[in-house]
Amino acid sequence: MNDMLHARCSCGAVRISTSGEPLQVSWCHCRDCRRQTGAPAVVWAGFRSEQVAIDGAPKRRQSSDHVVRAFCGDCGTPMTYEDDRLAGEIYIHAGLFDEADHLVPDRHAYVTSKLFWLHLEDGLDKFDATTRGRN
Numbered sequence: 163m164n165d166m167l168h169a170r171c172s173c174g175a176v177r178i179s180t181s182g183e184p185l186q187v188s189w190c191h192c193r194d195c196r197r198q199t200g201a202p203a204v205v206w207a208g209f210r211s212e213q214v215a216i217d218g219a220p221k222r223r224q225s226s227d228h229v230v231r232a233f234c235g236d237c238g239t240p241m242t243y244e245d246d247r248l249a250g251e252i253y254i255h256a257g258l259f260d261e262a263d264h265l266v267p268d269r270h271a272y273v274t275s276k277l278f279w280l281h282l283e284d285g286l287d288k289f290d291a292t293t294r295g296r297n
């Protein structure tokens with residue numbers, strides 16, 4: 163998959179394009195993601211920063227000690243996640259992509275916080291917390 167992928171917020175003021183394969187595509191069941199989006203769970207497509215071009219000026223907000231989330235200041239769409247312990251990586255909500263069908267989740271993060279009525283029968287690896295070590 164060397165194609166460009168294209169994401170945007172609801173109003174189109176912020177557009178993101180990516181090139182090449184994502185590092186990972188992960189469900190996240192943590193409470194922060196749930197509350198930041200209002201969705202019961204989210205899917206993040208992670209890329210190296212150099213694979214990502216952002217057009218527009220999303221607002222950035224420190225949402226916890228190590229994490230900055232960005233969202234469109236015009237329409238409020240949650241867009242990205244960066245963790246200073248995962249330097250050089252940026253995670254984009256998979257649902258923002260025109261090509262979201264190509265971003266197939268490969269793992270589940272924070273299943274210990276998962277809503278009990280959400281049943282996972284996809285056979286993917288499940289992680290109690292983060293799926294990647296933080297330095």
Ligand SMILES: [Zn+2]
Nearest residue numbers: 171173234237
């Ligand atoms: Zn917008």
Ligand SMILES: [Zn+2]
Nearest residue numbers: 190191192195
């Ligand atoms: Zn999360």
